[in-house]
Amino acid sequence: MSPNRVRLLGRTAALLGLLLVPALPATAQSTGTVTGRVVDAATQQPLVGAQVLIEGTGLGGLANDDGTYLILNVPAGSHVVQAQMIGYSSQSARVTVEAGQTATVNLTLSQSAIGLDQIVVTGTAGTGQAKRTLGNSVATVSAAEITDKMPMSDPRQLLQGRAPGVTLVQSSGVVGGGSRMRIRGSGSLNAGNEPVVYVDGVRVQSGQVRTEGNTSQPINLLDSFNPNDIESIEVIKGPAAATLYGAEAASGVIQIVTKKGRKAEGLQWTANFEYGQTNWATDQITNYWLCTDARMADLERNPGCGVFTGDEPLEQRLLIDQPLNPKARSKGVLYQYQQRGITEDYPCLFPEQAPCTPSPLRTGTTQNMNVSVRGGGDSYNSYLSGEKSDQEGTFHNNYSNRLGARANFGFVPSEKLNFNVNVGYVQQEQALPQSDNSSNSILRNAYRGEAGGLAGQYLPGFKNWHPEFSNKYRRRIEQERFTMGITAQYTPWEWLQNKATFGLDRREAQNINGNDIDQTGGRLYTGNNAGGMAFVGTDNIWLWTVDVGSTATFDLNTDWSSASSVGMQLTKRTAEGYDIQGWGFVANSLNLIGNAAIRDADQDFSEQTSLGFYFQEQVGFKNRLFLTGAVRIDDNSAFGKDFSLVAYPKASVSWVVSEESFFPSSLGFVDDLKLRAAWGRAGNAPAPFSADRTYGAAVAVVGDEAINFITPDDYGNPNLKAETGDEIELGFDASILQGRVGFDFTFYNKTTKDALLSVDDPPSSGWTGTHLVNVGEINNKGIELGINATPIVKDWLRWDAIVSFSTAHNKLVSFGTDANGNPIMHEDRFGDFLSVQRHREGYPLGGYWATDVQRDAQGRPILGPDGVALLEPCDSWAPEDRANCREEFIGSPFPTRLLGLTNTLELFRNLQLYAFLDYQGGHYQWCAICSVRTRTDQNSKERNDP
Secondary structure: OEEEEEEEEOOOOHHHHHHHHOOOOOOOOOOEEEEEEEEEEOOEEOOOOOOOEOOOOOOOEEEEOOEEEEEEEEEOEEEEEEEEOEEEEOOOEEEEOOOOOOOOOEEEEOOOOOOOOOEOOOOOOOEEEEHHOOOOEEEEEOOHHHHHOOEEEEEEEEOOOOOOOOEEEEEEEEEEEOEEEOOOOOOOOOOOOOOEEEEOOOOOOOOOOOOOOEEEEEEEHHHHHHHEEEEEEEOOOHHHHHHHHHHHOOOOOOEEEEEEOOOEEEEEEEEEEEOOOOOOOHOOOEEEOOOHHHHHOOOOOHHHHHHHOOOOOHHEEEEEOOOOOOOOHHHHHHHHHHHOOOOOOOOOOOOOOOOOOOOOOOOOOEEEEEOOOOOOOOOOOEEEEEEEEEEEEOOOOOEEEEEEEEEEEEEEEEEOEEEEHHHHEEEEEOOOOOOOOOOOHHHHHHHHOOOOOOOOOOOOOOOOOOOHOOOOOEEEEEEEEEEEEEEEEEEOOOOOEEEEEEEEEEEEEEEEEEEOOOOOOOOOOOOHHHEEEEEEEEEEEEEEEEEEEEEEEOOOOOEEEEEEEEEEEEEEEEEEEEEEEOOOEEEEOOOOHHHHHHHEEEEEEEEEEEEOOOOOOOEOOOOOOOEEEEEEEEEOEEEEOOOEEEEEEEEEEEEEHHHOOOOHHHHEEEEEEEEEEEEEEEEEEOOOOOOOOEEEEEEEEEEOOEEEEEEEEEOOOOOOOEEEEEEEEEEEEEEOOOOEEEEEEEEEEEEEEEEEEEOOEEEEHOOEEEEEEEEEEEEEEEEEEEEEEEEEEEEEEEEEEEEEEEEEEEEEEOEEEEEEEEEEOOEEEOOOOOEEEEEEEOOOOOOEEEEEEEOOOHHHHHOOOOOOOOOOOOOOOOOHHHOOEEEEEEOOOOEEEEEEEEEEEEEEOOOEEEEEEEEEEEEEOOOOHHHHHHHHHOOOOOHHOO
């Protein structure tokens, strides 16, 4: 895709500002105004968005496009003005404000690669803490800078390769398709590995959702948020940092901070338009068919080999076909086209089943329009935006459209009180083709086509369904989402800060699918579907958040300080689901489910509540050594009735050793050096009703009468509790060469205990399924390194580079034992089409394993009666059988090495060149269709190339 972006920036006239902005009350005679500019110390360029505060008053503002800030209604007297910005050291200056007068304070910020004074809000108590006080690693991604440089379609792209330890694995290449996110590896078998996500302090629904079994493409719920509305993203990566989020945070926490208004004169308008195209970017699917003498003798089975006489050398009888590329079809396929009188590249073989779209691929278009306005004064600020995004995929039945708006308002009624109201609304419509391995998908049937073999079920070169049929799949997902949050901060005294957040994320989704009445004589649809089918699944989900906290800070003496925090967090998720389906319609135009001859309906309901209380104490020494201890007490409705509360403690230390008097002068090139260590616990709660013993209902016919009766459903476990993640991390943050280079290094070791495993129900109970027990143990460890560098700073040239590197090593430590001390299990085997993945103790979760073939004394494969090599048996992984099991461990399914490299060149202060590289390695992927085409279809290069 090659997007072209036009960005238009404008400033409204003073008259327009007066029309759109409410009038401010007259300034009291006891107050004045503080104004000035905030600029970069090296380049003298304005620092747009720098935050300027009047210490101890709650008053502040943001620098506008030329670096100017304006703070009104500042009480007369002497004050300290402080400027802060991500990536820079803060600067303070004292100013005397006279009643009715304007005082000017210009502030110059020097680059700081590690930002020790940057305020972090995720995983911290109260209103946030300076980064210098934290003993754990927090990754911050400046989203606004990225979206200014390159187009982004969803928030996941902002994290890809930019936050060490964060892994995103795409589930497919279609637009709107899902992806799996992991932070510091996989720590669970059954409770989920996705991090929890907050937007402006409000918990939101996130993760990958599969909407129709294994034949459908998944979606990701973060796609609902417009990346152009995001100011920054903070990532805390494990239990050592996520303790304050309790029983659902063992897999990490992501906090999305949206843009806010800027306190400055007038309004700032921003508009951008993006356009691009989407084409098939990878190598084309290529099939091979060698017309051997045996195949030449059986032209009924190998009709494409009829293009040869049999006198050609064998190597010249290799047919090579690319089913999705009309310019690279094999001679064998074209020969069959000619024999059947087909003249089009992809014909409509069944025009009676209209409409017909015969081609497999297209060139998709991408269009995105964004408009936003921000502004504000001393007592208020606002940010308003609107977005329209339309994306088409390379498949005809694939698109993703989004229409959304956001309104963020800030109010400052007094020096002690402020409010923020954040509202987002979005409508989405996504059409997704069948999953790539689905029997009726374009890709699967193209991969399995025979370049010279049988014509396929309908069209030469495709196994069964051809594109004309596959394009008739018409599943779409319609979503409407409303996210709202209200945050109030109250500081009755300078030493006491109070913060409360109340929010809701409501999502209504409809999964719509169906097909017309079959007009092909049963070739397209069979059974009840042949008479037409319609399906509508509706999900209504409410996720409520209440978060209240207070922090009291005291200077115990000139050296020692204390910050004591208490808080409460509550989340409640309620979900209702309704599915209705109908088969058999009189006409395609009368396809409402109420008109169907056969109808079916289903209803689901679930509710889960999590409540936690925390206490944290932080002691500081000379503003450079900080000791922190905290504990959170949690309860969750998913816990078993015989399990009560759970406690999650944490402890950390942070030491800015470079500010000590004994720091060696020989290390003068080191600007800042912070050493840190943290330990903590957090949980991963099971799904709702996992602990409950439940029953289902069924219908039976006794005589001529239908009766309802109860059936066993879920066995349950009254002792079920959350998995516990226990983590230690060690690291340092360093800035050298006057802030030109910064390092963020972390080593982590995370162990999940009481991991949820699925075991068989006791046969004597009458239940025949499985239930969860807390017995397993999983370990993840690795290193993370972030480097921020500015190698060149000149008047006409600036080069910024960011490096993100991490390793991740995952291991299943133990399945656990039962009450008698016997292992719960020795292994778990699974895989698509073939059992190639294993959960085995001492190896990564879901690791890939290969089985060798049986060999004779000379090492040659032993063939069975059908001519296929016999596999070495491996029927058991029990310790007594393990020596006879000749399976070989291949590797992990998730990357063990991650590298991201971002480069930005700024020329003459007006032109920016941006480049981004993302690398993942050390892992393997199972190509199920490659196995099928080699074993069954025998159309791979390995099976045919002479």
